[in-house]
Every structure is written in C-alpha cells, then in structure tokens.
Amino acid sequence: MQKLIVKGKKRLSGSIIISGSKNATLPILAATLLTDKTTILKNIPLVQDVYTMVKLLKFIGLNIVISKRLNTLKITNKKKLKTIAPYNLLKTMRAGVLVLGPLLARYKKAKVSLPGGCAIGVRPVNLHLFALEKLGAKIKIKNGYIHASATQGLTGNTINFPAISVGATENAILAAVSARGKTIISNCAIEPEIQDMIVFLKKMGCIINFIGKRKILIIGTKNFRSLNHEIIFDRIELGTYLIAAALVGKKVKFVKIKSKFIETEIKLLKKMGVKMKLEKNKIIIFESGKLKSANVKTEPYPGFPTDLQAQIMVLMLKASGKSKITENIFENRFMHVPELRRMGAKIVTKNNVAFISGPINLSGAEVMATDLRASVSLVLAALIAENKTVINRIYHLDRGYENLEKKLKKCKAIISRV
Numbered sequence: 001m002q003k004l005i006v007k008g009k010k011r012l013s014g015s016i017i018i019s020g021s022k023n024a025t026l027p028i029l030a031a032t033l034l035t036d037k038t039t040i041l042k043n044i045p046l047v048q049d050v051y052t053m054v055k056l057l058k059f060i061g062l063n064i065v066i067s068k069r070l071n072t073l074k075i076t077n078k079k080k081l082k083t084i085a086p087y088n089l090l091k092t093m094r095a096g097v098l099v100l101g102p103l104l105a106r107y108k109k110a111k112v113s114l115p116g117g118c119a120i121g122v123r124p125v126n127l128h129l130f131a132l133e134k135l136g137a138k139i140k141i142k143n144g145y146i147h148a149s150a151t152q153g154l155t156g157n158t159i160n161f162p163a164i165s166v167g168a169t170e171n172a173i174l175a176a177v178s179a180r181g182k183t184i185i186s187n188c189a190i191e192p193e194i195q196d197m198i199v200f201l202k203k204m205g206c207i208i209n210f211i212g213k214r215k216i217l218i219i220g221t222k223n224f225r226s227l228n229h230e231i232i233f234d235r236i237e238l239g240t241y242l243i244a245a246a247l248v249g250k251k252v253k254f255v256k257i258k259s260k261f262i263e264t265e266i267k268l269l270k271k272m273g274v275k276m277k278l279e280k281n282k283i284i285i286f287e288s289g290k291l292k293s294a295n296v297k298t299e300p301y302p303g304f305p306t307d308l309q310a311q312i313m314v315l316m317l318k319a320s321g322k323s324k325i326t327e328n329i330f331e332n333r334f335m336h337v338p339e340l341r342r343m344g345a346k347i348v349t350k351n352n353v354a355f356i357s358g359p360i361n362l363s364g365a366e367v368m369a370t371d372l373r374a375s376v377s378l379v380l381a382a383l384i385a386e387n388k389t390v391i392n393r394i395y396h397l398d399r400g401y402e403n404l405e406k407k408l409k410k411c412k413a414i415i416s417r418v
C-alpha cells in the first residue's frame with residue numbers, strides 16, 4: 001500500500017495550479033446520460049472519483065474517451081443505455097446515485113444501488129427520493145437497490161426541500177430538466193459546483209433559472225445540443241493549498257481562480273491574520289506572522305464548507321488562543337482529531353464541536369486517515385511538524401486531489417510517495 005512521507009518545516013514558494021472541481025465534474029458527467037449528443041468536457045481533474053464515475057457511465061453504455069494529457073473527456077451516446085447502477089461501482093463513490101435522476105427522466109425507470117454509509121456519517125438518500133417522488137416516480141427499496149419507475153414519464157411539480165442537500169438538489173435538477181412541464185425547486189443547495197452544472201445544462205439546451213436565492217425554475221425539454229464545457233476550478237483544493245501556504249508559505253501564488261466563490265474562506269483567513277494579496281482571478285499568500293484563533297461553523301454554501309473543516313483545524317493549531325469548530329453537516333467528521341493528537345495537537349471534542357488550543361509545535365509521526373479531507377489535513381499537519389511524518393492509506397487522497405505531491409514539490413515541499 002502506498003504512503004506519503006513528508007519532512008516538515010520547509011517553507012513553500014512558487015505557484016500552484018488548481019485543478020477542475022471534482023464535485024462539479026461528477027454531476028455534470030451524470031447529466032450526459034440525458035442526451036445522445038456529443039459532449040466535450042475540459043479541465044476535468046484526473047482523480048479516482050472521476051475515473052469511478054466514468055467506469056459507471058461506461059457500464060451504463062456511454063462511449064467515453066479521456067485525454068489525460070489535456071484533461072479532457074469526450075462523451076458520445078448513441079445506443080440504448082442500461083438503466084442499472086450496480087453496488088460494486090457505488091460502494092466506493094456515493095455520487096454514483098446521481099445517475100438515478102437522468103436515467104429515470106430518459107428511460108422512465110432505473111435500478112440504482114443504495115450507496116451505503118461512509119466514514120464521515122450515515123449519509124442517507126431520502127431527500128433524493130423525496131424529490132423524484134414529487135416528480136411522479138414510484139420508488140421501492142429492495143435487496144439494497146432503489147427501484148424507481150415513472151411509467152407515464154416524470155411530470156414537473158413543486159419540490160420544497162425540508163433540508164439542504166447538494167446531491168439531492170443535483171438529482172432533482174437532473175430529473176426535472178427533462179420532465180414534462182414546469183418544476184420549482186426551493187430550499188435547494190447553491191454550491192458553486194451546482195451553479196457550474198446549471199451553466200452546463202443551459203448550454204445543453206435546458207431551460208433553468210434562479211428565481212430566488214434558493215429557488216430554481218425549470219421548464220422540461222428533450223431537445224438537447226452538443227456542447228463544450230470547461231469545468232470550474234476546485235474551490236476545496238484551492239482552500240486546502242491556501243491553508244498550506246498560510247501555514248508554511250513564503251510567497252505562494254494562485255492564478256486562474258475566481259475569488260468570489262471563496263469569499264467566506266478568504267474572510268476567515270484574513271481574520272486569523274493570514275497575509276494576502278487578493279484580486280478577482282488571483283491570490284498571493286505571504287509569510288504569516290502571528291495567527292489569531294477563530295470560531296467557525298460549517299454550513300451549506302455560502303457558509304464555511306465542511307470539506308475544509310479538517311484543514312482549517314490544522315491552521316488553528318498554529319493560532320494563539322482557543323479556537324472552536326462546530327461541524328453542522330456530517331455527524332462523524334472529526335476522525336482526523338485522534339491522528340492530529342498523536343502528532344501533539346491539543347484538541348478536545350464534544351459532540352459536533354471541537355476546541356483547538358494553539359499555538360502548538362507538532363512532531364512527525366506515522367498516521368493514517370479515514371477519508372479524503374482528513375487525509376489532506378494530515379499532509380498539512382506534516383508540513384508544519386518537526387521531522388518526518390508518514391501518512392498511510394493515501395488512496396483516500398487520490399480520490400480527490402490531482403497530483404498533490406507534484407504540486408507541493410513544485411513549491412519546494414519535501415514530500416514523496418513510496
């Protein structure tokens with residue numbers, strides 16, 4: 001099994017190119033099931049979750065060619081597709097459930113494996129099913145599979161989500177764009193990745209517009225066009241490297257990004273004392289002086305993202321005083337805490353709240369991670385720790401970070417994979 005070895009305390013300088021967003025690529029790939037026209041996707045991140053989604057779509061029947069050199073994908077879809085998504089492809093990547101909406105809209109039926117739980121929480125799909133039922137789907141759960149059908153086809157309706165969910169919003173949109181008539185979705189998630197999926201769908205010919213902050217109007221259509229789309233940058237990857245730069249950077253530059261999508265993160269970093277120069281499409285992080293403690297709670301966008309919670313905790317270890325993190329999205333997302341403690345961190349957790357005392361000097365250790373963002377927080381901790389840190393189970397990192405060690409090495413970090 002592969003490991004990462006990091007020698008800490010090396011100052012970073014240079015520039016980091018941020019990849020395309022994994023969480024935008026996955027629903028956009030699922031959206032291509034709606035059409036038999038050719039789709040070209042640019043700026044796709046070459047990460048394991050994207051490969052798993054491609055494998056699932058190929059199983060269903062799409063013809064997909066990836067250019068790894070150009071980070072592009074070409075998708076053609078001429079034949080009749082299967083309407084099944086099997087367990088072996090959904091057990092490692094929950095976003096596979098996003099094929100449910102488009103398959104149901106196009107073929108009036110779908111059988112999709114229940115994705116099951118994962119390290120960070122139970123993660124049910126009741127809100128996905130709630131939305132599809134509103135559009136007229138009949139749903140049964142049998143033998144670990146969701147059996148969905150709409151013999152007369154899906155029909156537009158009002159979907160008022162009782163709670164905000166990224167995936168359920170995506171599945172609802174992907175079904176409604178091809179349903180008969182008008183759908184209004186309210187209390188929906190508005191993450192930049194969903195906004196990018198909407199831009200993609202509009203280019204494809206879908207009729208979809210925001211009519212309120214969390215309210216979308218969709219008029220169903222089956223007339224789709226061929227299209228080219230460049231995936232938005234990965235704001236979570238950017239946030240991760242901004243924190244790395246705040247921890248050990250001398251001068252680190254990030255270009256071709258849109259700072260408007262990370263306003264909450266920027267505000268927090270500034271409040272903590274991180275020195276930066278901010279432009280519309282560029283950020284430079286300078287060597288930080290003394291950092292200040294902070295209170296953060298994770299929330300749906302535009303709030304602070306749960307996917308950066310583990311990483312900001314590491315920055316709080318370098319800040320003077322007591323910081324506090326309240327995790328509001330997932331019930332079991334402090335799995336990185338025991339590992340950080342093994343490196344010397346002073347963190348106490350109580351239910352969904354973590355109290356972090358700083359500043360503290362970490363020391364390298366052999367550590368292991370349980371999910372994607374927890375793994376990367378250990379890499380960040382390793383960058384500030386004395387001596388050598390060995391990070392095990394890095395297959396988690398490969399699910400969502402493209403060329404992590406290459407990007408850090410280019411900025412002079414001492415990091416290698418063995």
Ligand code: UD1
Nearest residue numbers: 023095123124125126127128164165166167168307329330
């Ligand atoms: C997406 C992201 C993930 C991110 C999360 C929250 C992708 C591929 N993944 O995951 O990286 O951490 O948003 O920003 O984009 N819930 C229900 N019932 C449902 C669906 C969700 O109770 O049917 C709950 C979840 O258990 C969780 C909360 O709602 O507590 C938010 O989950 P959701 O927004 O759906 O996350 P994902 O789409 O799975």
